[in-house]
Amino acid sequence: MAGPLTDTATAGGATAPPALPPAVRALGRAARLTAKRLLLLLVLLAAVFAAVSLLPGDAANATSERGESAADLAARRAALGLDRPLPERFWDWMTGLPAGDLGTTAHGQPVTSVLSGPFPNTLLLGGLALAASILGALALGSWSALRPGGRADRTIAVLATTAFALPEFVLSVGLLLVLSLWTGWLPAVTLTGPDGAPASWDMIVLPALALAIPQIGWNTRIVRGALADQAALPHVRAAVLDGLPRHRILTHHMLPGALPAIAVATATSAGMLLGGAVVVETLFNYPGIGAVLAGAIADRDTPLVAGVVAATGAAISTLLLLADLVRDRVLGAAR
Amino acid sequence: MTTAPRPRRALLYVVPALLLVLVALTGPLFAPHPIDAPVTAPYEVPSGDAALGGDQLGRDVLSRLLHGGAPLIATALAVAVLVTGIATLLGILCALRPRLGRWVEQTADVAILLPAVLGIMLIALAWPAGGRLPVAAAATVLGIPYAVRVVAAAAAPIAATGYIEAATAGGERLWYLMAREVLPNLRATLLALFGLRFVEGVYVVSVAAFLQLGPQPPEADWALMIRENAAGIMLNPWAVAAPCLAIGLLAVSVNLAAEAITPDRPTTETRL
Numbered sequence: 001m002a003g004p005l006t007d008t009a010t011a012g013g014a015t016a017p018p019a020l021p022p023a024v025r026a027l028g029r030a031a032r033l034t035a036k037r038l039l040l041l042l043v044l045l046a047a048v049f050a051a052v053s054l055l056p057g058d059a060a061n062a063t064s065e066r067g068e069s070a071a072d073l074a075a076r077r078a079a080l081g082l083d084r085p086l087p088e089r090f091w092d093w094m095t096g097l098p099a100g101d102l103g104t105t106a107h108g109q110p111v112t113s114v115l116s117g118p119f120p121n122t123l124l125l126g127g128l129a130l131a132a133s134i135l136g137a138l139a140l141g142s143w144s145a146l147r148p149g150g151r152a153d154r155t156i157a158v159l160a161t162t163a164f165a166l167p168e169f170v171l172s173v174g175l176l177l178v179l180s181l182w183t184g185w186l187p188a189v190t191l192t193g194p195d196g197a198p199a200s201w202d203m204i205v206l207p208a209l210a211l212a213i214p215q216i217g218w219n220t221r222i223v224r225g226a227l228a229d230q231a232a233l234p235h236v237r238a239a240v241l242d243g244l245p246r247h248r249i250l251t252h253h254m255l256p257g258a259l260p261a262i263a264v265a266t267a268t269s270a271g272m273l274l275g276g277a278v279v280v281e282t283l284f285n286y287p288g289i290g291a292v293l294a295g296a297i298a299d300r301d302t303p304l305v306a307g308v309v310a311a312t313g314a315a316i317s318t319l320l321l322l323a324d325l326v327r328d329r330v331l332g333a334a335r
Numbered sequence: 336m337t338t339a340p341r342p343r344r345a346l347l348y349v350v351p352a353l354l355l356v357l358v359a360l361t362g363p364l365f366a367p368h369p370i371d372a373p374v375t376a377p378y379e380v381p382s383g384d385a386a387l388g389g390d391q392l393g394r395d396v397l398s399r400l401l402h403g404g405a406p407l408i409a410t411a412l413a414v415a416v417l418v419t420g421i422a423t424l425l426g427i428l429c430a431l432r433p434r435l436g437r438w439v440e441q442t443a444d445v446a447i448l449l450p451a452v453l454g455i456m457l458i459a460l461a462w463p464a465g466g467r468l469p470v471a472a473a474a475t476v477l478g479i480p481y482a483v484r485v486v487a488a489a490a491a492p493i494a495a496t497g498y499i500e501a502a503t504a505g506g507e508r509l510w511y512l513m514a515r516e517v518l519p520n521l522r523a524t525l526l527a528l529f530g531l532r533f534v535e536g537v538y539v540v541s542v543a544a545f546l547q548l549g550p551q552p553p554e555a556d557w558a559l560m561i562r563e564n565a566a567g568i569m570l571n572p573w574a575v576a577a578p579c580l581a582i583g584l585l586a587v588s589v590n591l592a593a594e595a596i597t598p599d600r601p602t603t604e605t606r607l
Contacts, residue, residue: 040441040444040445040448041448043445044445044448044449047445048449048457051457051458157594158591161587161590161591161594162587162590162591164590165534165583165586165587165589165590165591166583166586166587167537167538167541167542167582167583167586168542169541169542169545169558169561170561170579170582170583170586171583173561173565173568173575173576173579174576174579174583176568177568177572177575177576181568181569181572231605232605236605237605240605268447271447271448271449271450272450272451274450275450275451275452275453276450276452278450278452278453278456278546279452279542279545279546282545282546283565293453293456294456294546305456305457308453309449309453309457312448312450312453313448313449316447316448316450317448320447320448
């Protein structure tokens with residue numbers, strides 16, 4: 001539990017020359033944080049690319065038809081560029097990235113065009129679930145922080161622990177049975193409209209709920225923990241002794257300090273949400289990257305898998321960077 | 336903060352979790368029917384002979400339910416043991432050798448960018464003949480960076496204490512410091528970590544099975560049962576709901592148990 005709360009980037013700016021104006025220093029720190037997140041993303045992409053390439057079997061094998069000769073296979077391997085050395089393939093792929101070129105799939109289509117339809121749908125689903133989980137966690141976390149040790153606090157703690165233990169597909173089936181099959185309130189499967197997006201808004205509710213509930217549980221614990229840390233600080237004690245109203249203490253004295261931890265938790269949630277989306281999309285037949293990914297891995301389609309990992313990795317990196325900037329701002333203000 | 340004394344409250348949560356694991360592991364002994372032969376019509380509703388009805392091939396859901404927990408739990412246990420063991424070693428090492436700690440911190444920063452499900456898919460499908468092994472291997476590898484962080488965070492204050500300094504100055508070797516000076520103080524943290532890793536193992540292994548990585552039909556596996564019978568959820572809801580409840584209860588009870596034995600945060604809150 002202590003993981004996301006560990007402080008890694010507090011040193012920023014401490015070494016900068018004092019002559020520079022604060023705005024420039026803040027900009028410099030932001031640039032350095034951005035560079036760090038980019039570098040970590042590159043390391044991940046290299047590791048994924050190497051792992052997929054070094055493991056046995058390749059795209060030419062996986063997409064081959066029955067009775068294809070060894071010569072045909074070699075020809076397809078050459079056509080897909082699989083006979084070239086690994087570093088060369090990786091370099092080609094990386095240099096195409098800034099131009100928005102993610103390479104070509106094992107079936108010969110550009111990766112970007114295969115992903116351009118489903119990925120925004122997944123981002124919409126994940127974004128809705130993320131927003132719901134932040135709002136839910138802030139509400140529940142604040143509510144229990146206002147009553148430390150009380151019955152509500154303990155109940156929320158148990159409920160949060162319960163919620164984040166539940167795998168998304170178990171929760172999906174439960175929600176499906178209760179909200180759709182028994183009561184008929186919401187549609188059980190997602191129908192895709194002519195534009196490739198879900199046909200109506202109510203089809204996104206069940207999958208978003210199934211994704212959001214475990215994350216509400218996880219984030220409630222983080223928010224509650226961060227607020228507890230704040231409540232132990234002297235300025236909060238002073239505010240209480242000054243007789244300020246409880247809600248004002250919460251919003252003006254505790255939440256600002258808890259913001260960095262909450263921001264990191266949000267970014268961590270995004271990763272879990274995107275992973276869970278693959279499963280939930282399969283169950284609800286939602287037109288996202290889940291189906292694309294299942295097919296891509298069965299075909300050993302390295303560029304497509306790497307494309308999906310790059311896209312999700314970039315999305316998570318962006319959120320982590322935002323969390324870094326929030327922390328930098330809060331800690332900077334404290335300095 | 337609690338009404339019941341702490342050890343008793345912890346026991347209240349730990350006992351159900353252990354009982355549930357025990358029932359799941361001994362389940363096959365009580366199965367009334369074979370798991371691979373039809374005894375009812377497909378998706379038959381529950382009756383006297385089949386208490387939970389039939390699945391998509393008319394096999395007894397109750398028997399498959401009783402058989403389907405042991406492999407899942409065994410795999411998750413193996414993952415939890417490995418991750419906790421390796422993380423304990425590396426985490427304590429990180430606390431005693433801060434330079435290694437920074438390196439592990441960055442590995443965890445990279446690992447966080449790869450959702451576990453994607454990682455499992457990558458490894459398991461590149462190693463298709465392995466059955467459950469690739470899933471377990473992937474779950475172990477992907478679980479370690481985060482677990483190391485948790486152990487290192489718990490071990491850091493201990494590593495900074497005077498008695499460790501004294502032992503170091505006294506010329507004690509690194510392994511002695513790790514095993515005899517730091518480790519005994521981490522018991523509660525490690526026990527809780529083990530519980531949480533088990534829950535994570537159940538999550539990852541069952542999600543993989545649901546995505547048809549790992550156990551293959553006609554094996555009885557809770558997650559696979561949910562996937563296979565989802566199409567007949569209207570005809571016999573129990574074929575899906577029963578394995579769902581089983582996974583849900585297992586994960587929730589172990590998670591609550593792990594939570595109950597986690598050491599309290601050392602903060603004293605000001606009452607608002």
